[in-house]
Amino acid sequence: MIKCVIWDLDETLLDGVYLESPERPPPANEALRAVLVELAGRGILHAIASRNPPTAASYAAHATGLSFAAVRCGWEAKSAAVAAIMSDVGLTADAVAFVDNDALERAEVAFALPDVLVLAPHEMTDAANWPAFSPPVLTDEARRRGEFYANRRARMAEARAFGGSREAFLRHCQTRVVIAPAAPVDLPRLHELSVRTHQFNSAGTQLTEAQFAALLDSGSQRVICVRLSDRFGDDGLVGACVIDTAAAPAGRWEVQLLMMSCRAIGRGVIDALLSWICLAARDAGADQVGVACVINPRNVPLRIALTSAGFRTETRSAAAGSAPYVRRLDPPLPELPDWVLT
């Protein structure tokens, strides 16, 4: 699934070359502008990678009437610009498309970043109809995705200027994490998260709204939602977990699904959720928490979060395809920061 399209400007998004007439720059290409608007409505982000001064990007935003989640203007290799944008928006290469009229630039990006979908402008008008550009469900969170990433840019700019620790920065941003049981109104977003999350998804399988609804009604399973906001904006429902608590007390809470949107990366959410699970399990009398986690190249960030929160696995080989990560609930248990509300 493509989550961000990175656009070249000259002879691609613009009908001409920006620097040839900076006083009267070329207009936006109408066919591509329509694609941009359509994709933005599906929650797909747009970004600019252009060999131009930064003014070209502000001009393109004005000419298309759209906001861009990330911008790299300069004379570095296009693959370097694409990689920097991936890091800005927190996406991996397989969630990104790159559109450029110059065959050499396309070849350079395709060679350096083989997982990026590389397209010529005339292919892009057609590609908008491909399944990779058509998310199956669209919630309010998805429609507002462009706005979230604009907030993210502002937050990251401030983080670069901020001198203190990460914890101090989260406080400085007035970060609020709310952890609470799921309600029926959350079902579409829960399904969407199960489809769209890969880097922070323990199960690697998608659940339908009906399957989540059945879990809400079950006596032994708990569905927990995590919401995130700070003074830059409200990100809504960014994560969730499904826990089988049947074995407790004096047993093990089994986390059957743990998932988080990549927009919440670096904002303390996954650590807060893991701490909350451990504390809630201990309060319920359980003596350990298990997370059955698939092992694939995409969910490495989740596995790093699990192991750095004290979860361990006895499994030695990735060939098994999945591994149970377990944390015993012996003290000291992590504390929940006061900006996490439960």
Place this chain on the structure above:
Amino acid sequence: MTREREVLAELRRILADLIGNPMPLDAPAKTPLLRDGIGLDSLGATILLTRIQTLFGVDVASEDLNLDALASIGTLAAFIGERIG
């Protein structure tokens, strides 16, 4: 041993580039990679592991499921060093 020193030096350069700060170039080998050490978050550490795989051909994330190699700059350099001989 020389090989491990080369890996360590290369790893320091990658880290400095990754965080946009020269601090890792002369940080002690026992400096943790995550949190209060180098300060990588889970995504930063993932990008680091991807670069290591490209550069050294070592897939840390699938060879070390507990990711003990990420404990410090030194443990990661040793892990890579052992595998590239």
